[in-house]
Amino acid sequence: MVKFRILAAVTLILLTTIGGLAQEQEKTKDEVIAADVSNVLERHVFYTVYDFIAFKVEDGVVTLFGQVTSDFKIEAYKKSILKHVEAVKEVKSEMEILPASTADDTIRYIVAYNIYNDDRMLRYAIANFPKPIHVIVRHGRITLEGVVGSEMDKRLAESIARSVNGVLSVTNNLAVK
Numbered sequence: 001m002v003k004f005r006i007l008a009a010v011t012l013i014l015l016t017t018i019g020g021l022a023q024e025q026e027k028t029k030d031e032v033i034a035a036d037v038s039n040v041l042e043r044h045v046f047y048t049v050y051d052f053i054a055f056k057v058e059d060g061v062v063t064l065f066g067q068v069t070s071d072f073k074i075e076a077y078k079k080s081i082l083k084h085v086e087a088v089k090e091v092k093s094e095m096e097i098l099p100a101s102t103a104d105d106t107i108r109y110i111v112a113y114n115i116y117n118d119d120r121m122l123r124y125a126i127a128n129f130p131k132p133i134h135v136i137v138r139h140g141r142i143t144l145e146g147v148v149g150s151e152m153d154k155r156l157a158e159s160i161a162r163s164v165n166g167v168l169s170v171t172n173n174l175a176v177k
Contacts, residue, residue, distance in 0.1 A: 029087060030057045036085040037062055044080055046073045049112045052134040052145040053077065053095070060089040066145075067096045067136050069108075103166060104137040111135045111142060111161045120156055124148070133157055133174065140168040147175050 034057045041053050051073065053066040062081055068074060078091040098104070112135045116125040124132050136143040142161050148154050158172040 029060070033057045033060060033062070033085060033087050037081055037088070040080050040084045041077060044077060046070075046076050049116075049131045049134050050108050050136070052136050052143075060087055061092065062088055062090070063092045064095050067098050067138075067143075069098050071097045098136070098138055101139070103140065107140060107142070107164060107166050108135055108137045110164050111137070111167070114160045114164065115157050118156070118160060121153065121160075124153075135161070140166055141171070142167055142169070143171045143173060145173050147177050149177065151176050 034055075037055060037057065041047060041055070047053065048069075051066070051068045053064060053068070055062055055064050057063075062085075064074070064077060074093050074095050074097070078093065081088055081091050112131075112133075115121055115133055115135070116131065121133075132146045132148065134145040136145060144157055144161060148157065154172060154174045154176055157174060158170055161167060161170045
C-alpha cells in the first residue's frame, strides 16, 4: 500500500511537470511567433507613421489591433504574416479603419512633418524604420502612439501636435523607454 501511494505521488508529480513543460513550450513558441510577427510588421511596406499596429499571439493565433488608413492594408499584413511566419495557425483582425477625410489627411501630414522635422526630435527621424511615433487622426482628434526616449520628448511631441490648426484634441499614448 505504501509503495502504491509513493508510485501514485511520483506519477502525479511527473504528470504535473510534463503538463507544465508543455505549457512552457507553448508559451515559448508564442513568444518566438510574436518576435517574428513584430519583424514582419515593422518591415512591411504599407506600415507608416499614420497607422498603428499592436497584436497578441495565443496558441499560434495572431490577433491584430490598432488603426490603419486603408482597408487593403489589413489583408496585406495578414498575408505577410502567414507567408513569413511558419508557426502561425491563423491571423485575425480587430483593426479599425480610419475614416477617409481630406481634413484628417492634412492634419496627419502636418503633425508628422512637424514632429519629425523639429531639431529636438531629429533622432527619431534618422535611422529608425518604422518611425517610433505614430500619428493617428480621427475627425480632428489625434492619438500619438509609439515609443520615445524621455518624458520631455513625449511632451514635446504632444505640444507640436497641439499647435497644428484644426486639431481638436490630443491623446498622448507615447511610452517612455
